[in-house]
Amino acid sequence: MRQIYILIFIGFISLNCKAAINSQSELANFANGAELWFAVESNLLAEPGTFKGSISLINKSAHPLPGGSADWSIYLHMVRRLNSTEQAGLTLQHIQGDLHRISPTEDFKGLAVGAQSQLHFHSAPWIISYSDFMPRAFIVAHGLTPEIFANTDSEDFSRFVRPLTKPQQLLRNIGDGDKFATMTNQQRYKQQLPTDEPLLTDTQLQQRIIPTPQQSQTQPGSTTISSQWQVNVSAALEQEGQYLQQQLQQYFDGDIALVQAKRKQQIRLALSQTDERMAAESYTLQINADVIEITGADSAGVFYGIQSLLALLPVTERATTKVRLPRLQIIDQPRYQWRGMHYDMGRNFHGFDVTLRLIEQMARYKLNKLHLHLTEDEGWRLEIPGLPELTELGAFRCFDLTEQHCLLTQLGTGPHTSGSGNGYYSHEQYIQLLRHARAHHIEVIPEIDLPGHARAAIKAMEARYQRLNLAEQPEQANHYRLTEEHDQSDYLTVQNYNDNSVNVCLESSYQFVDKVVGELQQMHLDAGTPLRLFHMGGDEVAKGSWQGSPACQQLIAIPDNGVNSVADLKPYFINRVAELAAQRGLALAAWEDGLMATPAQPFAREQFKNPQVVVNAWDNIWEWGYGDRAYLFANAGYDVVQSPGTNLYFDHPQEAHPAERGYYWAARYTDTEKVFFYRPDHLYHNAEFTRDGSAITDLAALLGRELPQLEKPQHMLGIQGQLWSETVRTAAQLEQMLYPRLIALAERAWHKASWEPDKASSAARNDWHQFSQRLVSYELPKLQRSNSGHYLPPPGAIRDNGIVKASTAWPGLTIEYSVDQGQSWQRYQQVITVVQQHVWLRSRLGEVSSRVIKL
Structure with a gap:
């Protein structure tokens, strides 16, 4: 059974420690002023899979905590189970799930204004991530409404979790040693240095849709479409036609007609009428000079053909009047049904x-x-x-x-x-x-x-x-x-x-x-x-x-x-x-x-x-x-x-x-x-x-x-x-x-992919390189335009004699740097000379930025 050890340091105890918290305002004042902090002391203990940590309560409020078995308790969320124990007048008890309680006994001496208490514990398994800690610890007293410790009422872990920077905080006692070293700015810089693979041209990027079609054959020329084009659809595909109509109207900021009669300048949606059986959810997409045809084995296939057509539309900052599409034929079907x-x-x-x-x-x-x-x-x-x-x-x-x-x-x-x-x-x-x-x-x-x-x-x-x-x-x-x-x-x-x-x-x-x-x-x-x-x-x-x-x-x-x-x-x-x-x-x-x-x-x-x-x-x-x-x-x-x-x-x-x-x-x-x-x-x-x-x-x-x-x-x-x-x-x-x-x-x-299962092949690496380019140029901007957030990997960087060099994980991401601790940001375009002690960097794309790294 894991053992929990609690060591308490009590600062100067004033006579006011005898006073209880008797009102909602006093409880709120204490919770707003006092601070609760979590820390990992070491994951590299003799017993594999265990770690040692601490919880600190710093009384920066105007109210002391009374001594003795007063009617107050602190509740905190901790995803690692801490076994019940009693030390130095405080009990620590696991309630259920991640909920724990700290309560005083008759032996508790109180916590004066300006004093702090620190609880050291052992638990398992390790903690090597800030997100293992949970926010919104709170205090209850006398049946009053609970009050959250203000410093923990945040999604910013730096407000209530001590920094994890030392090897014993970042590595696990697992197997014969943790071989997943924490990624450093310098390692990331080297890992993200540009490769020899050539960047795709704008035309190639446009045609490199995701997911990759089974077959795609480009033909000479291009086709210009605009809001003057119509969607031709049968009654059986009315739902798919309305979807395409809505998407194009948003793109062109104009009305798109939905019709059943055929003419030129149309996107025609149809179910396959051939005797040759098409696989479920499959489709063909044919872009000609004045007609675009999407034919599906079923309505799902038509819908996926629509997605491929929409994927070819260039990313624009605002609604546009017309765009050019490559003339091509796509024959496509899914790898898996699920x-x-x-x-x-x-x-x-x-x-x-x-x-x-x-x-x-x-x-x-x-x-x-x-x-x-x-x-x-x-x-x-x-x-x-x-x-x-x-x-x-x-x-x-x-x-x-x-x-x-x-x-x-x-x-x-x-x-x-x-x-x-x-x-x-x-x-x-x-x-x-x-x-x-x-x-x-x-x-x-x-x-x-x-x-x-x-x-x-x-x-x-x-x-x-x-x-x-x-x-x-x-x-x-x-x-x-x-x-x-x-x-x-x-x-x-x-x-x-x-x-x-x-x-x-x-x-x-x-x-x-x-x-x-x-x-x-x-x-x-x-x-x-x-x-x-x-x-x-x-x-x-x-x-x-x-x-x-x-x-x-x-x-x-x-x-x-x-x-x-x-x-x-x-x-x-x-x-x-x-x-x-x-x-x-x-x-x-x-x-x-x-x-x-x-x-x-x-x-x-x-x-x-x-x-x-x-x-x-x-x-x-x-x-x-x-x-x-x-x-x-x-x-x-x-x-x-x-x-x-x-x-x-x-x-x-x-x-x-x-x-x-x-x-x-x-x-x-x-x-x-x-x-x-x-x-x-x-x-x-x-x-x-x-x-x-x-x-x-x-x-x-x-x-x-x-x-x-x-x-x-x-x-x-x-x-x-x-x-x-x-x-x-x-x-x-x-x-x-x-x-x-x-x-x-x-x-x-x-x-x-044709390279499977050899992920180390040049074809595989080139495929990933092209995929990541497409992410930055098309997919992530489209996510942002649809009001969805997304992750960006942080940059890598090194600093040598005042020279800062930086790299990004995906081609096309912007790097920004700050020398005033984030008050202002400048675009990093080439190697820079920085005299300031602190340099912050981040990746950026549109309105989204990565987490900040610090040199």
Whole structure:
């Protein structure tokens, strides 16, 4: 068990320490004046995987904290679990998840004005990133309204986290040593120096659309189009025609006619009428002198042909009257039928508008599956008719230890329901979202994560149970209940919860599942897009769940029901949920660990009656031996979506640097280039490094066994990016994590490059070079024009005898520098001589700039 040590330094204690905080104004004054600081002292401890840190409270307010067991407590968010302890008159206690509490005892001597206290602790695993710390610590007293420590009420980590600069703060005690050194300005400069690959010309850039078409043949000449052109469309393609009309009207700032009669100066949309069968979602695009023809195998193919045409339009600062397009022919079809993006708004809700923008950007790059992670321990994000508590309570976090009005605050929300991460999609908004997705040829896959990761649902249904019990309606109260009063099960999840598993032995749990799935089906029907696939989650169920459940002991005691021990309960639940979905005609999806009978063997596919069972293969830490599960499932007859944590988790940092947001459990970093070079048809070629940064040269030798090969490629549906949101609290942060990695994902999902799997070849390096040029010249400016944010990599720089040299990651980015600590910025165009001590630099494109580096 990890040990926690607390050392307290108390400054001069005045007599006023006997005075309590008696009013709201005094509490607010203390919180506004006092400062709470977090620090990492060392990750390189003797015990691997552990670290030592500290919490400091500096009393800069006008009010002392009273001595003794006064009625005040400090609550803080810490994603690493700190074990309960009592030292020097203070107790430190883990509550649930990331919420911790510091409270005084009779032995506490008080904290005078101007004094400080420092708590040293040990925990695990390491912390090497600022975003591991959460904002909005707060203090409560005498039943007053909680007050947030003002210095922590910020998304600027420098206001409440001490700098991470020393080797023991930046490196992990992992394996035989951390080989992922923190990226320095100097290393980045060398890594980003221009290569020998020639830059694309303007004409080549225009034609290098993303994702790359299967075939593209340029013809002599160009075609000029303007707002005088029309869109010719049949009734069957009216939706696609209206979409193109809207896009061109925005581009030209003029009316575009939508007609059925043919003439010159038209963009003609049509479904294929030939006898030769075209692949689903395929299209041809032909640009001639006075007619542009887009022909699709189906309406989706026509839509993707429209996206390719729009991708050819030059980027303009303002609406233009006419543009020239190259005369060419594109023949194109997707590499995979599943080109997906997973978005977790369960942990932190970011709003309705940013979800609509995500749909629009996915469509632009021909992605077609939006996996919505609607529920989590920290929140339920979809209004369900008939179960109001799910969103009235389950969609909001605040300071309420009874959880009668909201969930326990988590993930930096702080004590108020106005804090970050709160909210949900209303019934009407979800239907609108579905219709928006349908218009963009995107299938929405709703996930209700069960039986683990279900704390929000459990607490909401307990509130419902209590409400109806008080109303003397016990039968209704029990109808959707997800837990039982005398369950003594003892467990702790990866996310540090001990009460997040739905009781799989209660019939009311299945009544709940059926109710939710039924309401989902109705919403999808109301949106005109019937629900086809239900994702049940199924992942990360904590060991020990249901061990102390009386209902489960009763179920186990029943003979011949297939449940002989607690180990049989999870497959029992999976089978029952699958059966409920099958009875509704639905396919089933789950994360890989939800469908594993043993660590090395999936459940038999035949036991599920669903027309399709889709598996997200995610847990591919190579040295742990799970990286072959995508092939195991496909060979067993499941349909597989590659969702690897090592390459396609967009919640991971974009560089090995403490200032980059994200968790790093699967990979130290995942930048846009790494996503671009993912090779889904050659799974084991992606095994390049272990978690400690050791190069993998022979995966089979590393694991000591042969690796299964893909025997049933027809079951490999495609690939999907994942964005989990523990560290992502705002819409702006969300889009910085999404883009442009999503664009690289789309490139690989749609197009198989000729250089695969040899990413070291000159063809591969040239392909990436051209892709990054196109990003800067076309894709990122278009993102900005659509009001979406995005990430920019910082520049690299060196300083030698007053000479500053800088480089950028992607061709075409501007570098700016400041010699007055950011008060003014100048454009860096060549080597500069600087006499000032401090030089700041940043990359810039349009209105977006990178994080600042300092020389």
